[in-house]
Amino acid sequence: MTDPETLPIVRTVHHLRAMVYAWRREGQRVALVPTMGALHDGHLGLIRLAKRQADRVVASVFVNPTQFAPHEDFETYPRSEASDAAALTQEGCDLLYAPSADAMYGPGFATTVSVQGVSSPLDGLARPHFFGGVATVVAKLLIQCAPDMAIFGEKDYQQLQVIKRMAADLDLPVRIIGAPTARAEDGLALSSRNAYLTPDQRQIAGMLNKIMAAAAEMVAEGGWVQTAETEGQAALLAAGFEKIDYFEFRDSFDLRRLGPDRADGVPRLFAAVWLGKTRLIDNRGL
Amino acid sequence: MTDPETLPIVRTVHHLRAMVYAWRREGQRVALVPTMGALHDGHLGLIRLAKRQADRVVASVFVNPTQFAPHEDFETYPRSEASDAAALTQEGCDLLYAPSADAMYGPGFATTVSVQGVSSPLDGLARPHFFGGVATVVAKLLIQCAPDMAIFGEKDYQQLQVIKRMAADLDLPVRIIGAPTARAEDGLALSSRNAYLTPDQRQIAGMLNKIMAAAAEMVAEGGWVQTAETEGQAALLAAGFEKIDYFEFRDSFDLRRLGPDRADGVPRLFAAVWLGKTRLIDNRGL
Numbered sequence: 001m002t003d004p005e006t007l008p009i010v011r012t013v014h015h016l017r018a019m020v021y022a023w024r025r026e027g028q029r030v031a032l033v034p035t036m037g038a039l040h041d042g043h044l045g046l047i048r049l050a051k052r053q054a055d056r057v058v059a060s061v062f063v064n065p066t067q068f069a070p071h072e073d074f075e076t077y078p079r080s081e082a083s084d085a086a087a088l089t090q091e092g093c094d095l096l097y098a099p100s101a102d103a104m105y106g107p108g109f110a111t112t113v114s115v116q117g118v119s120s121p122l123d124g125l126a127r128p129h130f131f132g133g134v135a136t137v138v139a140k141l142l143i144q145c146a147p148d149m150a151i152f153g154e155k156d157y158q159q160l161q162v163i164k165r166m167a168a169d170l171d172l173p174v175r176i177i178g179a180p181t182a183r184a185e186d187g188l189a190l191s192s193r194n195a196y197l198t199p200d201q202r203q204i205a206g207m208l209n210k211i212m213a214a215a216a217e218m219v220a221e222g223g224w225v226q227t228a229e230t231e232g233q234a235a236l237l238a239a240g241f242e243k244i245d246y247f248e249f250r251d252s253f254d255l256r257r258l259g260p261d262r263a264d265g266v267p268r269l270f271a272a273v274w275l276g277k278t279r280l281i282d283n284r285g286l
Numbered sequence: 287m288t289d290p291e292t293l294p295i296v297r298t299v300h301h302l303r304a305m306v307y308a309w310r311r312e313g314q315r316v317a318l319v320p321t322m323g324a325l326h327d328g329h330l331g332l333i334r335l336a337k338r339q340a341d342r343v344v345a346s347v348f349v350n351p352t353q354f355a356p357h358e359d360f361e362t363y364p365r366s367e368a369s370d371a372a373a374l375t376q377e378g379c380d381l382l383y384a385p386s387a388d389a390m391y392g393p394g395f396a397t398t399v400s401v402q403g404v405s406s407p408l409d410g411l412a413r414p415h416f417f418g419g420v421a422t423v424v425a426k427l428l429i430q431c432a433p434d435m436a437i438f439g440e441k442d443y444q445q446l447q448v449i450k451r452m453a454a455d456l457d458l459p460v461r462i463i464g465a466p467t468a469r470a471e472d473g474l475a476l477s478s479r480n481a482y483l484t485p486d487q488r489q490i491a492g493m494l495n496k497i498m499a500a501a502a503e504m505v506a507e508g509g510w511v512q513t514a515e516t517e518g519q520a521a522l523l524a525a526g527f528e529k530i531d532y533f534e535f536r537d538s539f540d541l542r543r544l545g546p547d548r549a550d551g552v553p554r555l556f557a558a559v560w561l562g563k564t565r566l567i568d569n570r571g572l
Binding site for chain 1: 430456
């Protein structure tokens with residue numbers, strides 16, 4: 001058992017590797033759970049899954065500046081290392097890796113890892129900076145930590161597919177595991193950005209999952225994708241969502257648009273919607 | 287001692303790692319020497335350097351399609367695995383890794399590693415495909431093999447700086463070592479592409495190094511960079527070189543153009559010239 005008083009925190013690759021390599025030399029299997037902090041029960045579910053799959057669990061907390069555009073919420077993104085560390089300790093996490101931006105991006109840093117195809121639609125269109133920043137920082141974290149496995153939430157489903165593609169293409173010796181989305185009682189996907197919502201907005205937000213479920217059911221029962229998307233978008237606006245970046249079905253593996261008969265893939269529904277200055281994303285299978 | 291009869295050849299990451307991980311478990315230090323085959327004495331010098339620095343030496347031979355543009359010499363690039371393997375055996379190399387293009391770039395491959403800045407000038411302008419292909423394949427080779435060190439020739443000096451930048455930025459736990467350029471008696475840098483030269487072209491080619499030495503000496507003695515470049519270019523054309531992609535001084539670390547007084551860096555001379563369909567590159571310090 002990990003002593004709940006002593007969750008070690010390391011801030012450099014050197015110290016991270018000293019811990020992880022020692023575990024691996026003893027034959028222990030190591031899981032990495034990369035996060036941007038502001039941990040909620042969705043993150044802690046990833047830690048619990050990691051505990052079941054590995055002997056040692058490393059959580060990383062790094063709010064990655066390169067995946068935010070200048071107008072996005074990098075400065076205001078919630079940061080709460082002390083309470084994050086307390087929650088991780090509670091769950092039996094073995095190590096917190098919390099590097100500074102300077103440690104991650106040293107002087108003259110000039111390298112980008114990019115993934116074509118799966119990065120292009122959806123958030124790739126809505127947030128052109130995003131996946132280049134994500135693929136690069138996750139490649140770095142996986143190389144820095146060299147875990148046996150790394151766990152990511154399916155809430156960021158496109159990100160998960162980008163990371164799976166990147167890790168396979170770069171031959172990283174790591175298993176990428178997707179974990180089901182954790183949800184509030186009304187079905188809202190847990191997200192650090194939910195903290196931005198006013199009580200009124202929070203109530204509207206709970207409708208997103210219900211409207212998505214209805215659209216997915218319509219398609220599962222043979223309804224037209226186009227109709228389900230149009231009706232879902234209308235329902236979102238009627239519920240009080242102010243802007244829709246996307247609400248569309250795509251293939252669950254490579255995120256291509258599917259043909260009308262959907263025989264060429266496995267459909268999954270993806271949505272990104274706005275309430276005030278807060279952007280919410282979600283996705284679900286049929 | 288390695289038995290000269292038994293240089294093992296592996297063609298998959300799985301088999302490569304089985305060998306390398308076994309050595310590393312025994313505490314042996316592993317060097318990787320990545321090549322495109324058609325080995326000449328310049329390559330073998332890298333193997334000899336690797337033998338002095340490490341306990342085990344892996345050579346890779348992979349003619350990487352993604353670093354050739356459609357009009358370039360990918361199809362005709364010299365391939366000679368049997369004689370390469372014989373030469374590597376002679377030098378005491380421990381393992382030849384020779385993957386197929388399909389093994390390196392599986393179905394759906396979509397990831398690129400790119401390096402800004404140092405990739406941009408010189409061959410980055412002349413061969414826009416080149417460094418994206420190089421950085422990606424070398425990142426893969428370094429991740430696949432996980433050597434303690436990797437050795438590259440200074441003949442491809444810009445490539446060496448791109449690889450150093452990439453390996454540092456991605457936190458790859460490997461030391462990148464540059465080795466001095468091997469030269470023929472008349473000073474021509476050894477290159478697999480020298481095999482393309484006719485006897486007449488080969489004679490002209492020997493002038494490249496001499497003209498570069500004269501230009502570097504002029505600058506070392508305080509002469510103007512601009513004058514040395516202009517005079518060198520005129521001398522190249524007079525000697526029979528048919529086209530000059532570049533003949534210019536740049537900073538030896540990040541390949542920036544230097545100011546007129548050169549106080550802001552360490553100058554190095556870079557040249558790329560053509561004889562018929564053959565492109566020759568070379569570089570030298572002052």
